[in-house]
Amino acid sequence: MLYISTPRVNGLFISYKHTNIVDSMVNCLRKENLAAGFLLPLISLLLWTGCDGVTGVEGAIIDNPNNQHKLRNLLFVIRLVDQNDRSIVLNRLDSVVINVNSERWGVFTSDSLNTQGIISQVDGDFSVSDREVSYLVTAGYQLRADTFETAGAYSSYLNRRLRLEPGDYVAEIAELHFRNINGEHVMILPRIYQLFTIDEGAVNLYLGSFDIPIF
Numbered sequence: 100m101l102y103i104s105t106p107r108v109n110g111l112f113i114s115y116k117h118t119n120i121v122d123s124m125v126n127c128l129r130k131e132n133l134a135a136g137f138l139l140p141l142i143s144l145l146l147w148t149g150c151d152g153v154t155g156v157e158g159a160i161i162d163n164p165n166n167q168h169k170l171r172n173l174l175f176v177i178r179l180v181d182q183n184d185r186s187i188v189l190n191r192l193d194s195v196v197i198n199v200n201s202e203r204w205g206v207f208t209s210d211s212l213n214t215q216g217i218i219s220q221v222d223g224d225f226s227v228s229d230r231e232v233s234y235l236v237t238a239g240y241q242l243r244a245d246t247f248e249t250a251g252a253y254s255s256y257l258n259r260r261l262r263l264e265p266g267d268y269v270a271e272i273a274e275l276h277f278r279n280i281n282g283e284h285v286m287i288l289p290r291i292y293q294l295f296t297i298d299e300g301a302v303n304l305y306l307g308s309f310d311i312p313i314f
Contacts, residue, residue, distance in 0.1 A: 170297055170301050170302065170303075170304065171239055171240055171302050171303065172237050172238060172239050172240070172302070172303045172304070173197065173199075173204070173237075173238040173295075173303075173304055173306055174235070174237055174238070174303060174304065174305045174306065175236055175238070175272075175293075175306040175307055175308070176233045176234065176236070176307075176308040177192065177195070177209065177233065177236060177308075177309050177311060178232065178233040178234070178308065178309070178311070179234075179275075179311055179312075179313050180310050180311070180312055180313070181222065181225065181227055181312070181314060182312070182314045183227075185222075185227040185228060185229055186227065186228045186229075186230060186231055186232035186233075187225050187227060187232070187313060188212075188214055188217055188219045188225075188226040188227060188232050189212065189214075189226075189234070189277050190211055190212055190214060191208060191209045191210065191211045191212060191234065191277070192234050192236065192275055192277050193208060193276045193277050194206050194207065194208060194276040195208070195209065195236050195272065195274070195275055195276075196272075196273040196274035196275075197270060197271065197273065198270070198273050199268055199269070199270050199271075200268050200269055201271075205238060205239065207236055207237070207239075208236075209234035209235060209236045210235045210236075210237070212232070212234065217230060217232060218230065221280060224281055224283070225279055225280060225313070226280055233308065265296075265297050265298055265299045265301075266296070266297060267294060267296050267297075268294070268295055268296075268297065269292055269294055269295075270292070270293045270294075270306060271292050272289045272291040272293075272309065273288070273289075274286060274287070274288060275287040275289060275311070285313070287313060289309070289311050291309055291311070293306050293307060
């Protein structure tokens with residue numbers, strides 16, 4: 100079941116792990132006063148030594164404590180509504196696909212919702228409520244588990260992932276996936292685009308609240 104909706108905006112896992120080996124490399128290179136322009140290629144080559152390929156790259160450079168660009172999470176709230184502006188009641192959104200500047204940020208699950216205290220009724224394929232029911236999504240930065248065949252490809256990947264520095268960006272809520280009361284899979288293409296600004300040192304950023312029709 101597929102829905103393409105027009106949103107109403109009210110206001111965008113493999114998780115990072117600290118990489119001690121890379122930090123040691125960075126500190127060593129800094130002590131030797133090597134030019135900053137050589138830092139990333141040298142680290143890339145060092146990481147590559149002895150490997151047939153690199154799979155599931157972690158946030159080695161981005162997670163460096165000396166890096167000022169520390170954005171970790173995009174936070175937002177989603178409310179699904181029917182044609183009568185009633186809230187769709189679910190246990191959770193099974194997956195939410197987020198892009199930033201047309202690049203994949205990650206795929207996430209909303210926080211689970213305790214529906215026992217919500218007064219609702221069945222209408223068609225959904226449980227609905229006159230009460231406002233929303234779903235919080237915490238979209239932590241994800242690195243894709245790609246395999247790189249060359250050191251050059253790995254270095255290029257790291258360069259690309261380092262570009263979320265302070266500035267303006269556009270987040271897209273590209274897809275929503277969940278199940279109706281019959282257990283059938285539902286996919287929505289919300290077409291939500293939200294401009295946001297990253298300030299230096301920001302760790303979490305709230306994008307806003309979005310009403311998304313499912314009809």
